[in-house]
Each structure stands twice: as structure tokens, then as C-alpha cells.
Amino acid sequence: MKNRLRRVGLLSALALVAAVPAVTPAAASAKATITMSGSTSVAPLAALLARKYLNVCKHCVNFKLLQGGSDIGVADVAAGRVTIGNSSRDPKPTDPGGLVFNKIAQDAICIVTNKANPLPGIDQAGVQAVFGGKVRSWSDVPGSTQTGTIDTFVRTPASGTQDAFAKIFLGSTKVFSGASQKASNGLIEQSVSGDPNGVGYVSLAFTKNVHVVPYKGVDCTLRNAKSGQYGGVRNFYMVTRGAPTGVAAKWINWITHSKAASAIISTQWVPLI
């Protein structure tokens, strides 16, 4: 019994040793691999695009897609761990030198309230007052059907969405220090949908269970974001170390210039062409 077990173990170990070198060089010589990591907001888009790209170029490359957040993507690509780092935030002064931020698409950030409080609209001053903590009661917000204290939900400092929101909507205003910080778009949507007095901001894809507030008189919809009327739009990037080369260059060029990629981006995001 023991003997047989040992033999099985040895055989499987041998098989493994034999299989690994047999597989790797063949795969490596036939196809290049594009590895990506980073923003959780960009990841769904990157996955859709990669699937289509494999169809179009007849499996000319392998893709590996990891997540982790914009800053992880930027750090990974700077360290050479991945080919492309996905980022949903703009370049920062602390980013390592030599990185190229290749813009691939845009995404709308919507202000959302509970469905019980269908706010007819808000302007930039209103956003700054509500999220900055100057106005703390719904009775002081024009058009609100609620009267209680405002519950503000924001993202954690390290979030790409938080960074974009602060730049686009808040300007120099600081977020109210008592606001509840959530770690993801989904948690904000959940919190606002469960709280009649809640207000928050999410990526356009996370607005199913909440009321979307028109910003500066423009509805936060894909159509308005595409036409450029909606102001709360941020950029999605694929970051490379130096200008992209080889398969990565072809892939990014396909995303930014082909009709097929643009059609995929248009389903939920704003294409560049």
C-alpha cells in the first residue's frame, strides 16, 4: 500500500517536471502575453475588450487580467511586473518617472440619492455645500422631499473614484470630515439605497437602485456623457512603462482606433472616437 502510494507520488511528480518545460517554451514562442493589473473600475471594460480582441486577431496574444486598484496597477507597471497597469485616476506627482498614461475611454461619475428623495437637480455650489458639510439638512437643499439630516457617503482616500470626484466636482472644497467612507462603488450604492437621507457618488454602472441627480441641469446618462454635455466625466488609462511597444502597442492602438472596440466601450462608457 505504502509502496504503491509512493510510486504514484513519484510518477505524478515526474509528470509535472516533464510537463512544465514542455508546455512553457511552446506557449512562449508561439504567443506573447499581455498582463494587466490595477483599477477595479477599468477591469470590467478591459475584460470585455480583451475577449473581442482575441476574436478579431484570432488569438494572437494571451491575456492575464488582475485587479487591485489604480495605484496597484501604476506600481506594478512601474516595477515591470505587468505589461499594462489600468488606472481610473489621472497621473500624480508621486508616480514613478517614465510612465506613459494612455487614455482609452471616459467614465461618468453620478451624484445619487435615495429613490425616496428624487432631487430634481444640483449645481457645483450645491455639491460643494453638501459634500463639504456646509449644508447638513435636506430642508436647506432646494427641491428635496426629505427634511432630516443629510447622510453623506464618500470613498476612501486611496480610491480612484474619490480622486476624480474631488478634482471634478469639489475643486478646493474638502470633503465633510464626518462623512462615511466606503471602500467600493457597490457599498455606496447599497448605503444610499438603504437610507432615505443618503447622498453619494458612484460610477455610472452602479446606479440601478438609486436616484441619479442631474448635475448642472444635465442628466447623468451615457448619452449626455458621450455628447460632452455632462460635466462629471473622468478618464480611464492603460499605463505603460515608456511608450507602448510590440503587442501592447497593437492592443492599445486597437482600443483607441478600431470601430469594434469603440462599440464595446459605448455600451457603458464613453469612447474616445
Next chain:
Amino acid sequence: MPAPGSQAAKPKDRTDQRAEVALGALASAVLLLIAFMIVFVFSKAWPSFAANGLAWFGAGGNVDEQLTNVFNSPAGAENFVYTFHAWPLLYATALITGISVVLATAISLLSAMFIVEFAPEVMQRILQPVIRLLAAVPSVVYGLIGILVLVPFVGNHVISGAEKDAVRYVIQLDGTSILVGVLVLTVMITPIMVAIVTDALRSVPRNWTEGAAALGVNRWRALRTVGLRAARPAIVAAAVLATARALGEAIMLSMVSGSVGFAPNPLDGVTFFFEPARTLAATVVDNAEGLSVEPFGQTIYALAAILLVSSAFLSFAGWAARQSMRKYTLQAR
């Protein structure tokens, strides 16, 4: 087939020796791993401690604003912003862990005594597997129940509008609160404690309690004065284990106890329990996304270092407490 024969012919102690070496190597590997972990975390965390000195542990300013400033530090190591005062997070951790462990200890002692001494046979047979099952439920499940059910309920029905209005310029009471955090955490750590204390009470020699009964003491008193006293080391061990779990609980607390670095004020009366607070572990998990920003990562590692030290201190305190009880009780578990 020579192999089986030669196996049997070998002297037995060779196998023993090999097992000894292998197990010894594994045990020292664990030690090495722990040493490596401590060195790694502290070397990562050092710049944050060094830049702030003792003020790191103190109060002052808004901790979330400080985190944001650290995250947005300008480029170049000499320009990094490190200013950080962790007091609200330390306070929140001690507060939520402390209240939960005290509550859980009381509940688990009483229920363990009931299970061992008073519960009918059938009930015992049902209760024990159920409690073990509860102890094994992953914390994220508790977190989901908390955020989907308890937080909206507390926010919309328990906290009154007047209470919200009274503190609205300082902090918002949206249901994510100490109350929900402590409640869920207590439910989470009680089953482990019940399981351990039940086993300990069972292992108290029968003749000890019977001796007490022979002296005319009733069951309750015999259990309280003899059983519980004999089981004290196990109770301490259970409390230490529960505290460790509470201290390290990140994802559930990040979901239900409010993600604001706020130090709740006990002078606020009832409102105190509705105020949010964020523990060290929850802060680490909430901000893990920014680890790659150098000064921010170092600050997060500093929080992890404090958690590491406090859990080490906790095991030591538990050991010391058991040492002093050893003389009069069963052997410590």
C-alpha cells in the same frame, strides 16, 4: 518486491528520528516566519513612526484628512507628508473590542454553565454542534447581514431625527455605529468562548463538584464556586482567543461600524452608541488600495505593526494570568 521487506527491517527509532527532525524543522520554520514578519512590518512602518514620534499615538486633527494628505504627498522622499495621529483609531479599537469581549464573556459563561449543568440531554446534543457551527461562520457573512439588515434598521428606526440633528455638523449618524459593530462582534466571538468554556467545565473532575454537593451546596453554587473556579485558566484562554479575533476583525467592522476615523464621546449619552468609529484593522483593509503610494503604505504598515504588537502583548498577558491561577486549579489548557 524488496521494498516492503527492507522497510520492516529498518529499526523503528530511525522513523521516529526522522519525524522528530521534520517536525522540529517545521516548528522552527514557523518561528522564523514570525520573526521575519515582525522585522518586515516594522521596517516598512518605521518612517511613519520616526516622522511623528510619540505624537503618532496621540490625538490631534482629523485622522482621515491626515490620511488623505499622506496619500497625496508630493513626489520625492524628502517631500513626503507623514503627519498622522492615530488616537481615534486606537481608541475605537480598544472601545469596540473591549465592550464586545466583556459582553461575550458574560454571555458565554452563563450559557456554558447552563449547557453543562442544567440543560436536558436533548438540548445539549442540539446546542453543542450548533454553537460549533456558529463559531465557524466567516466574518464577511456577519458583515453582510449587518450592512443589509441591521445598519439600515438602526439608521432609519432606532436613531431619531433629533439625535441626528443635534450632532449633524460634527458627525453623521447613519446607522453604521458602535452599537451595530459591538452587537455583531459579540455574536461573532461568543460561540468560540462558549465552546471552550463548556469543554473546560466538563473536564472538572466529577468528585470535586460532588464533594461540594456532599457539603450541602446546591448545583448552582457548586458550579459557581468549584466548577468555574477550576476552569478559570480555560476561561482566560477563551477570552484571549476571543479578544484576538475581535482585534483582528477587519472586513465585518469596516462594513458595519462606520468608516469614519472619529473618536466617539461617552459624554454624548445614548448618542455615543450611535456614533461611528473605525478600528485599526478596518482602516488597514479600507485603505489597502493605496499601499503602493510609498508614504501611505508606510502609514498603513504602522497600523499593522500596532496590531501585531497588541496581539503579542495579549498572548503574553493571557499566559501571565494563567500562571498565577495555576496553583489552585486544573492544569492550564
